[in-house]
Amino acid sequence: DTEVTQTPKHLVMGMTNKKSLKCEQHMGHRAMYWYKQKAKKPPELMFVYSYEKLSINESVPSRFSPECPNSSLLNLHLHALQPEDSALYLCASSHGAPRSGNTIYFGEGSWLTVV
């Protein structure tokens, strides 16, 4: 099973709201990722967790706060977002680092609209 599950699929939030995106995988993968994708653009890496520890933060604004409660779960907490943060947020996982060809599997994504 190569499934990465994300909820919710769609989210509309106001600029003063606090919301969370959730991601789950049961493939035993030890690396989990958050990507942001704008229309007609490639995915942009935001965060990487390796063995439940934050490994990479691509200078993401603090209004995005990741959390990895355990090896199967990854959350992205959202607070005080801006309309330009509207995008598709993709969670992904891999067995380990992709350096040896470990495939990165993407979830279906959460479509976020900030109003």
Added chain:
Amino acid sequence: GENVEQHPSTLSVQEGDSAVIKCTYSDSASNYFPWYKQELGKRPQLIIDIRSNVGEKKDQRIAVTLNKTAKHFSLHITETQPEDSAVYFCAGRSGGSNYKLTFGKGTLLTVNP
């Protein structure tokens, strides 16, 4: 850091023809190059990947070639079908980071029936 250039940005072919998408990379230490297909409104899905110790890899109608000397790799799709229509992204793993993939800007492939 790694820089991946992808060409063309759009490609239109007739059903049954071949399609070729090319990417170049800048980091000579990069060693892993996946290709993702993304249909409209869906997730990117891995279709094929290649490591730097291999020059070519095939999977049915799809093949990828890698030229390490020239630092470029290409996706070849033969006998194209309308369901091949999608955006294709190439990517390279940065030599300086174990986890970061740098993506090309994507190619919109349209296969006309």
